[in-house]
Amino acid sequence: MTDLDVTRTAAEVLGWSRAAVDPPLRAAVARLPASVRGIAAYHLGWSDEHGGPTGADAGKALRPALALLAAGVVGGTAEQALPAAVAVELVHNFSLLHDDVMDGDTTRRHRPTAWSVFGANPAILAGDSLLVLALDVLADSGRPAAGLLAAAVQRLIDGQSADLSFERRADVRPEECVRMAEDKTGALVGASCALGALFGGGRADQVDRLRRFGEGVGLAFQFVDDLLGIWGDPEVTGKPVHSDLRNRKKSLPVVAALNSDDEAGRELRALYHRAGPLSEADLARAAHLVESCGARAWSQARADDLLARATTHLRAAGPGERAARELDALARLATRRDH
Template identity: 60%
Template sequence: MTVLTDQYAAERAAIDAGLRAAAARLPAPAARITAYHYGWTDEAGAAVDANSGKALRPLLTLLAATAVSGDWRDAVPAAVAVEMVHNFSLIHDDIIDRDHLRRHRPTAWKAFGVNDAILVGDALHALAFECLAEAGGERAAAGAGLLAQTVRALIEGQLADTRFEDRDQVDLAECVAMSEAKTASLMGCATALGALFGGGTPEQVEALRDFGFRLGLAFQHVDDLLGIWGDPAVTGKAVYSDLRNRKKSLPVTAALGSGHADALELARIYRADGPLDDQGLRRAADLVESCGGRTASQRAAESLTAAAARGLAGRRLRDEGVEALASLAASTVGRAS
């Protein structure tokens, strides 16, 4: 959790309580894996205080509701639904990417097996819509439709991401479109749901959706930077994890398409068979930087975040909510500094 999100202890507590209540509905084996994934328990089921993630998306939902109405409480079911969809996607992504670590611990599939992890991801997906439905009313129905569209976008983005692995060339526009579907769509959904459950006008809902969408793409740029240069003690993943998997992330794709002389060497590294050793990983990281990929993603993240904040002006939103959203956005982009 970042220092900024520590300022929202009541919101975090409400999100956590909602997640725990939903997980308690699952059959015991699935509830156990869910509790482990969220950092509430260890592999044996004993209570622990592990890292449960930043809860960025559900917090965005609650802050968006605050920006509309000044009160985030009515949006808690939507925030919980958003976080469950996010974690359903994380559990499945870890399987697809064969990632062994998440938040400094073995991923759910490493700890409990692929089959059980897939089923728990499916269960979280279903629970998300159950939580929205129980909120009742027209907002719940509209929210369920929006969340369903977002899940389709997430799947579209994940399909594109996996297919990129089999291609020698992926241009930056394709990579951006994939990131918009896989990451930005859910953050846009998070803020739109907050505005919807906060009683916002259609214009306010759309403005806050656009804010979340732009922030989501900025977040992906930052996440891709951390996937190469991030500190494992902070990210919970192995150093150079994205390069090790030869992921065609945003900075890598920008570097490969830069026209720089070093891009040819980087392309050869990405096309080569076999795992990269430590020297090869360091060289690949240096090449991404020398080709401008690191700078391009940093600048894009900063530009998107500034544009997101500007888009909230003149929407008759509450100052305290807008300021909180802008501060959270700045903190999110600042992770790569």
């Protein structure tokens, strides 16, 4: 048996991906203007607020790993897909910098968010700079890939806009919330897989199959992430327990529960739309009501179904059996996290 026959675990793939992407990612960020470079380095976990090196959590880098493996599925190499992997990681972190400002989140990856350290406006500018840098990385590669990424970013922005609009509404329907998640999360995960396949030399049909695989995985990921936003262990999520409920977010399980016609749904609507902050007891009660409505089980069932459907696209995408097995394992890890 050769090394090429050995399928790595999802954790091993993430470690391999991080090691491969980190040097070109650091080289790209070094090109940023000095005014935002330190903020980006802090957000990425490379430095403290004074610029000193640190070993802070830089995130799992799921999207770059998907790009690298997608190249292998279509018969290419991970090295070919490095520009794609760097670009999607830059875009993802652009979105996180902006999300933290818009949501008012003060903790990410177990430490203060960039905006809470450097201010909201500098953090927004740092996010803007990461987005432009992502397009520069693709332009430097010589591949006609910027349009694919730009389209995904437009969908991401549209999804984030819908998410913000939900905060001002009391009548959000589950199907609206699903569409929002398809754009806000699914689009970039789909683009990560599609870009990897494109850089790996994949045919148009293979690129499309992997895009559809990624979009399904991305939506499943959002269902699970929203569960973590309510019941996640702070040691895993880096955020306080019940953080989404505290912020009155209209997440997928919450919207499903708010639309429930039973007693638990009615009580949750009264609690969620009540003026003033929710106490710890209120938050615990809200979480119990969401689960009593069946929304917790519904969300996990939807995630499982989306993953099964996505896998059919992966099987049809290409001959790279080892890469496909590892891509499938990575998708399952992302959608079955502890919660």
